[in-house]
Amino acid sequence: MRFRLVHQISALLLGTVALAVVAMGGLVAWNLRSGFSEYLRAQDAQFLDRVMLVAENDLRRHGGLPDGDLRERLHAWVDATAPRPQRQPGWALDEPADPPDGAEPAALPRPPRGLRRDQPPPPPRPPRDAANWGPRLLLLSLDGQLLAGRREMFYLPGQTRALKIEGRELALLRLAERVGGAEGVDARFLRRQYLGIGGVALALLLLALVAARLLARRWVRPLQQAQAAARRMAHGEFEVRIAQGERDDELAELTQDLNAMAASLQRLESGRRHWIAQLSHELRTPLAVLRGELEALADGVRPWDRRALQSLQDEVRRLSRLIDDFHTLACSDLRSLPCRFAELQPQALIEAAAERVQERARAAGLRLQLDLPAELPPVRWDADRIGQLLANLLENSLRYTDAPGQIVLRARRLGAMLIIDVEDSAPGLPPAALAQVFEPLYRAEASRSRASGGSGLGLTIALALARSHGGRLSAEASSLGGLRLRLELPIHPPEAMR
Template identity: 30%
Template sequence: MKIHNKLFLILFSFTFSIIAGLVVLIQYSIGQGIIDFVNAKEVKALEPLAVKLSKEYARTPSWEKIVGGDEQFLMLVNAQLRDSQFLPATRGVPQRPFMRNDDRFGPPRGFGQRERRPPPEHAAHYVLLDENQQRIFGKLFDDLKYIKTPIELNGKTIAYLGVSKRQSLADGYELDFLKQQTNYLWLIALTAGLLTLLLSFLLSRHLVGPVKQIANGMHKLTKGQYSTKLSLERKDELGQLSEDFNTLAFTLAKDEQVRKRWLANISHELRTPMSILLGELEAMLLGIREPTHSNISSANDEALHLKRLIDDLHMLNSAELGGMHYTMQPTDIGFLLNSIEQKYHVIFEQHNIKFYLLNSANNSTINADKTRVLQLLDNILMNAVHYAQCSTISLTATNINIKGHAYLELIIEDNGIGVEQTHLSHLFEYLYRVDSSRNRQEGGSGLGLSICQHIVKGHSGEITAEKASIGGLAIVIKLPLFTQ
């Protein structure tokens, strides 16, 4: 079953069950309320009889003399309820006044015994009880509950006038009212059910529609259609999910382009030195070129270039898989930068490059792998020496604070040809070259800056490329300072 149908059935069934339950509960509550109202009304109608019986008892303290028997008791009740909607069980019996000693009826047969036949649930039964709530006259059933009105004389209860509680209604305007309310309730329930059906359908479609679009989009992504884009104008979680989907599709498309460019570049990078090497070896084998020291040295250079490329690829692969290990220890910034200056002094003189070291972080320490940091600076400086065509290189070290955290900022600038703004964000991608026609024998593997980025990330730092203040390219490195 589809999720749309499941959601619709769940919403409709749950809501309809609540509505039906409420209707039944309200109907039961109204019915019980009306029955309780009728019972209370009947007790109210019998209150004058209790007053009369109290007055008669004051004159003649004998219930047998006052009432006479069961039949006479029911006649009294019938006389009291004559003008009301309530009629006793002995309907049609002639009415008699209060009896005296000389004209009362004798006790009926079975006097003092309770009747055992269960009465109809809608009929009321009346009983006169003594002060101990024992039957004197009338009908007292074990299965019925009675509302007992005390008959008092001089503040003392001398008897009780009881009427059984009705459990249902047989006739009267209350029954008509109850039937009318029941019809209204079921009409309301039917209307609410239809509205629930409509709302459940609309709500399920409103919720499931975007899910279907996202599912279709995911299906297209699995087929490699990374240009798929969703346009859900929603402000809820599904809208956020659609935005995340679009971000995912864009990322996959970008990664696919990078992968294709990576495959093209790596195949080209490997093919170039390999073709040169095979061409030189084939020429020497065919006798076109003599196997002189110079020719063999040229072939060896191509083999070394190929080896460096493979080594860099292996290092990058190790970094991606977490295989580039770091031995972290507190490292003094001043000592590190002085080592760099001494190491490259001769190289800078050979290329007629002026080097300026501006260190305002002499007393600072970073937690770093010294070998990896030297490799990082080596790659950046050698790039500047070989490719920037510069005459000046500066290295500035300062301490900065970013959001309450202390960092060492290293800025390596040159005054060379620089890099266009559009290329700056791509310099750290694998095999990315600003000048694709550069001689690959001099151009290196194209992986140096990618390795630099992995080293900086391994030290929880950040590396970016910017326009230099002195005209060329600036590499900015931020490394967290060591805190004890």
């Protein structure tokens, strides 16, 4: 049988309560016994004081220790000191009064001799020596010799009183301690207390068992629900959600985290399926063009010339570029995008990236403007990766900016970061689409035309390259009416990136 978590929590709670109950019960029992022992010693001391008074009065009448058997005197002292039944208020030991003149006496049963008819009978007579004082009382000489009493009690510890007449000590009275503890009524009282303590302890343990079981079930139930949900998610059921209820503790936070994880996995699965569909579509287009071109050449519909060969090379080049982009994204997802960091001048790198697209921008009716400070600090970047990143940002503006239009490339230093902005003119993007421009294969069809081509992976790859340097890439609306892409790169990337 598996020792499940509910059993462990129940055992822990029950064990803790049992330990506390046993410790408290033991302490109470010890304290009760210790206090009761003090009570019994005080009771013995009171009895010994009473016997001493009786004995001194008896010795004073005899003028000292009497001759003969002192054991009889010792018994007489005990009998004179032992408790006797007390008369209740209203008891009358005189004869009943005569009835008034002319009145008949009431026909009542005759009460016991000495009691009036209107009084209840007395309670039963208590035992004369309930605490067993008599057998424990000893009479000793001044030098400690046993004069009267049981010899076996002589060797036990006890309390001692000196018998004096007019200041002269005659003998010693000694009351040995109780050998077996409490006896008679005292023993029954102590037994009832022990039974009461045991009963309360047992009731507390049973209550703790029930409470531990209920609490353990209440604590474990959310974990069981989380376990069941995790198993369903492991089998691909990402739509599963756990009811949170009204809890406000760590288990509620665990439930929220699992629901968030399920939602994230559901989005990832949906994105994966969308990615596969888009990928197949992107690969199908150049392959379909290649197949159509080859079939036309094979059927003789199209002559084999330099123009046909150039068309085939363009489609193969497009297909190769698409495959390279997918490979770059796969490497970035695996966090293994290789970078070779070296000291370089960022101004030269930015000017080179702008110069490579200057002719294409002019041909497309766009004006490319550089806005750079007089001097930028040297940086430690991978020149090829950052060049590819800048090329992707500029390519995005070239493809999706209407003519006549404008593209502005800015750079500035902000603390330990270098900020590079690429802004373009209309058309822009709606605010809801700004957060999606970095998703793979995303195109805002309504405002950015697909007729200009492109794989839809340029900004996604740019984001991966920025992260490989410990930087950030964000998109926002531009003051020129189009899109502004802001690249924030550390001048010296963290050691973990190098």
